[in-house]
Amino acid sequence: MAPDPLALFDSGPQTLIQDDQGGVVYRPGWLDAAQAQRWFERLRDQIPWQHQRRMMYEREVDVPRLMAHYRHDDPALHPILKVALRSVEQASGVAFTSLGLNYYRDGQDSVAPHHDRLEDLMPGYPIVLLSLGATRTMRISRQQPPRHRIDIDLQAGSLLTMSYASQLQYLHGIPKQSAALLPRISIAFRVRPRAPASPSPPLPRPTAP
Ligand SMILES: O=C(O)CCC(=O)C(=O)O
Numbered sequence: 001m002a003p004d005p006l007a008l009f010d011s012g013p014q015t016l017i018q019d020d021q022g023g024v025v026y027r028p029g030w031l032d033a034a035q036a037q038r039w040f041e042r043l044r045d046q047i048p049w050q051h052q053r054r055m056m057y058e059r060e061v062d063v064p065r066l067m068a069h070y071r072h073d074d075p076a077l078h079p080i081l082k083v084a085l086r087s088v089e090q091a092s093g094v095a096f097t098s099l100g101l102n103y104y105r106d107g108q109d110s111v112a113p114h115h116d117r118l119e120d121l122m123p124g125y126p127i128v129l130l131s132l133g134a135t136r137t138m139r140i141s142r143q144q145p146p147r148h149r150i151d152i153d154l155q156a157g158s159l160l161t162m163s164y165a166s167q168l169q170y171l172h173g174i175p176k177q178s179a180a181l182l183p184r185i186s187i188a189f190r191v192r193p194r195a196p197a198s199p200s201p202p203l204p205r206p207t208a209p
């Protein structure tokens with residue numbers, strides 16, 4: 001196969017933030033453009049995307065993007081998600097247990113600055129985001145001074161790895177953009193903490209002597 005001319009411009013992995021758990025690393029071109037486009041179209045058309053509502057300031061509001069969630073061993077896992085999971089696991093050396101999908105229909109869909117819910121993460125294990133479809137900018141900002149902000153364009157076929165430690169210090173989000181934008185899908189791979197062991201059976205009641 002002829003070499004992909006765009007690959008000449010692939011600058012390889014870029015470390016955006018350093019910490020002792022691998023920091024935040026961006027890998028453009030992890031998936032080639034044609035495959036990223038095929039995966040995007042099939043997931044867009046075949047995932048049962050859900051509209052969620054969430055309480056905000058005592059009002060219920062639409063979450064401004066569509067979502068879907070799967071456990072790694074869900075029998076309903078789409079074949080593309082199975083392949084993506086295996087490949088991301090091989091690339092990162094981590095056995096992920098959950099897949100969270102986001103579908104940004106246009107530039108008005110977004111995710112507000114946040115860190116991922118710590119109760120959904122196994123300490124020490126990273127989150128990996130695979131991007132498909134339109135490029136969207138992720139804004140990463142340090143919570144404490146010295147304030148530090150990074151805008152990174154997440155291209156189709158790229159991986160962004162964020163350490164657990166980075167979730168304690170930084171917020172990330174996908175801001176709305178006023179320009180007309182095509183849709184984007186992201187897949188977040190996470191290791192969830194194991195469910196707490198089922199409670200032990202109640203102790204027999206003490207009987208009166
Ligand atoms: O779509 C993205 O790249 C970010 C999604 C995200 O931050 C999340 O699902 O927690």
Ligand SMILES: [Fe+2]
Nearest residue numbers: 114115116172
């Ligand atoms: Fe997130």
